[in-house]
Amino acid sequence: MRKLILIALMAIACWYAVDSANAAELRVSSNAVAGQPISITASGEGDGTLYLVGPGQVIKRSVKLGNDIQIKGEELRTAGRWIAVVRSGGNSQSQAFWVKPGQPENINFLARPSRVPVSQQNAISGTVFVFDKFNNWVLGPVPVNFSLSVNGAGVNRTITSHNGVAWIQTSSASRGGAAQFVASVGTASVRRVIEQVASQPCNLRMHLSQRTQNRIIVETDPVRDCSGNAVPDGTIVTFTQSEKKGRSTVDARIKKGIARAELPASDNAMISVAAGYTLGNELHVGGGQ
Amino acid sequence: MTGAMKRCATKAKPARILVLTLGIALTLSGAVPLLMRLLADTKPNVEINFDTAGPRQVEDTTQKAILRDYTSAWQAMVTALANNNAGPLRQNFVGFALDRFTQRIKDQQSNGVKTKIIDHGHKVDAIFYSQDGSAMQLRDTASIETQVLDGDTVIHSDQTQIQYWAVMTSAEDRWKLRVLESLPMQ
Numbered sequence: 001m002r003k004l005i006l007i008a009l010m011a012i013a014c015w016y017a018v019d020s021a022n023a024a025e026l027r028v029s030s031n032a033v034a035g036q037p038i039s040i041t042a043s044g045e046g047d048g049t050l051y052l053v054g055p056g057q058v059i060k061r062s063v064k065l066g067n068d069i070q071i072k073g074e075e076l077r078t079a080g081r082w083i084a085v086v087r088s089g090g091n092s093q094s095q096a097f098w099v100k101p102g103q104p105e106n107i108n109f110l111a112r113p114s115r116v117p118v119s120q121q122n123a124i125s126g127t128v129f130v131f132d133k134f135n136n137w138v139l140g141p142v143p144v145n146f147s148l149s150v151n152g153a154g155v156n157r158t159i160t161s162h163n164g165v166a167w168i169q170t171s172s173a174s175r176g177g178a179a180q181f182v183a184s185v186g187t188a189s190v191r192r193v194i195e196q197v198a199s200q201p202c203n204l205r206m207h208l209s210q211r212t213q214n215r216i217i218v219e220t221d222p223v224r225d226c227s228g229n230a231v232p233d234g235t236i237v238t239f240t241q242s243e244k245k246g247r248s249t250v251d252a253r254i255k256k257g258i259a260r261a262e263l264p265a266s267d268n269a270m271i272s273v274a275a276g277y278t279l280g281n282e283l284h285v286g287g288g289q
Numbered sequence: 290m291t292g293a294m295k296r297c298a299t300k301a302k303p304a305r306i307l308v309l310t311l312g313i314a315l316t317l318s319g320a321v322p323l324l325m326r327l328l329a330d331t332k333p334n335v336e337i338n339f340d341t342a343g344p345r346q347v348e349d350t351t352q353k354a355i356l357r358d359y360t361s362a363w364q365a366m367v368t369a370l371a372n373n374n375a376g377p378l379r380q381n382f383v384g385f386a387l388d389r390f391t392q393r394i395k396d397q398q399s400n401g402v403k404t405k406i407i408d409h410g411h412k413v414d415a416i417f418y419s420q421d422g423s424a425m426q427l428r429d430t431a432s433i434e435t436q437v438l439d440g441d442t443v444i445h446s447d448q449t450q451i452q453y454w455a456v457m458t459s460a461e462d463r464w465k466l467r468v469l470e471s472l473p474m475q
Contacts, residue, residue: 057392057396058402060402080470083447087439101470110423112423127423135385135389139472165417
């Protein structure tokens with residue numbers, strides 16, 4: 001009985017030894033970079049199947065054990081944690097390995113807002129995420145250049161990305177127009193357009209344009225902001241006429257830079273003008289005035 | 290009379306045991322897949338620390354939305370990779386992350402491979418919240434158990450901690466995962 005048990009144990013040990021000898025041992029390069037070739041060594045003999053399971057890819061192919069297996073650069077596109085498995089004769093050997101991103105060649109640029117009043121403090125923000133050519137996120141420090149200009153004049157700043165992100169916050173220019181907001185890393189460049197529009201009206205002034213027996217026509221001077229930019233047509237200007245009998249209000253839109261209102265004639269009235277939170281001058285209408 | 294009853298009871302006993310065993314087997318056959326399905330659809334445990342975010346402070350409503358949508362994104366990814374179905378990804382992913390996982394599922398399908406992820410939880414720090422409130426960067430320490438299956442055969446299994454860096458951006462009605470990159474634990 002003892003002999004029988006001994007023989008059985010020896011048979012099991014031999015079977016295990018043969019099986020272990022046939023099993024593949026995996027070695028993967030430790031400095032793999034996306035887009036660059038690597039070699040994988042699977043020890044053993046005979047045929048096997050290699051599986052490479054990556055963050056955005058899965059590769060499966062037949063391989064000869066005992067030879068170096070070459071993985072082309074274009075096959076290894078995604079950075080992150082990969083799992084290499086070699087299967088042969090019902091046995092699997094596996095190893096996890098890391099693929100780093102390549103050189104920065106691509107950026108994602110978020111720029112806000114698309115339209116902003118002029119001369120606003122810290123009103124414009126830009127955020128850049130840096131990627132390699134396979135769109136793997138590059139988390140190492142990368143200098144990112146931001147430029148914001150209207151008609152060639154503006155700001156230019158270089159920010160080094162931290163954990164894959166570079167951001168900037170800046171004020172809008174004093175002159176209106178389409179600002180070119182450009183972020184660039186190396187040769188990669190992304191442009192956004194930010195429309196800088198006039199701010200609130202400034203120095204709002206009106207005058208009596210016409211006066212008849214039944215009506216008074218008042219109109220503003222060209223309506224501009226404090227930087228001299230024309231306030232866009234369509235902006236509402238409110239004219240208010242106050243007299244003993246009561247009050248008349250007219251909301252007029254700026255047309256071709258000027259707002260105009262027709263008010264009832266009066267012998268003694270005060271007319272005021274306002275746009276947004278800007279108050280303009282007042283006119284006294286009455287008697288011979 | 291008593292003897293006849295005893296004989297009858299003795300004969301009936303194996304039959305009862307058989308019926309009982311069959312009943313239990315039937316119940317288990319229905320309950321186990323149901324339980325597995327329920328466990329698979331369970332939301333992962335995600336904790337997010339928003340105190341580390343800058344330059345903008347994260348609003349309460351945004352904190353709740355990010356927690357909900359990041360959790361939902363992981364749940365969708367686990368389901369999509371296990372079933373080789375990109376459908377759940379579209380509601381939760383956008384941009385590079387959507388492209389990447391969609392491609393992986395295509396590759397899995399063509400090679401007959403599936404990936405089963407058993408998610409043991411995430412400890413997340415919000416790192417960056419953009420001034421305009423449209424993008425948030427997260428650093429996630431995840432405890433993940435990964436099984437790679439060829440057909441129904443498990444060819445690889447491991448459990449490890451992985452650091453993920455993520456970017457979420459605000460979309461039409463939710464935050465979506467735009468970038469998800471894994472790094473070795475530092």
